[in-house]
Amino acid sequence: MQSLQDKASEWSGVNRDDAFAIDQINLYEKLGLQTFISLSTNFYNRVYDDEEEWFRSIFANSKKEDAIQNQYEFFSQRMGGPPLYNQRRGHPALIGRHRPFPVTHEAAERWLHHMQLALDSTTDIDSESKIKMMNFFRHTAFFLVAGDELKNPKQGIACKHAAGKPAAV
């Protein structure tokens, strides 16, 4: 059976080495906390203003300021900075924390679209760091999609004994 990491690689098109190239360099030391704050602010300004109502509504129960802080604290600690996220929120457990939300393939692409634009409009992020970060984001986004599908595993093909019977629900 394919692991969630394998599915993430297949669906994102990013292999594990590229996804975790963020660990070859300390991006937090290179970019600084303020850059992460700007990135998450740019990102969530776009998300909360998204013209696509279906995507915007996924965030309807979260306050923008809280979402920004959750994100930049997580990114900073994951990319070599102090454990601000863990101190305030505990273990990230990203699949569990995304459980209430519909993290579909389409939602992942929309999330990544906004993140690419946010990276491009955040000054002080060099292009090599952007590529590393985007590979990590892309792989993680599809890791979350794979986790989301565990909520509603697709029905397998019915065996011959089920022929003519209504599908199980």
Ligand code: HEM
């Ligand atoms: C794939 C599409 C994604 C969707 C639809 C999505 C959706 C959401 C939503 C609705 C929240 C709640 C906002 C808040 O209160 O903080 C959230 C939180 C969060 N997301 Fe995502 N997300 C996605 C991808 C990602 C990715 C790729 C990452 C990491 C690289 C990530 C990291 C986080 C973190 C750290 C939080 C804060 C969790 C908490 O402390 O409660 N998300 N996400």
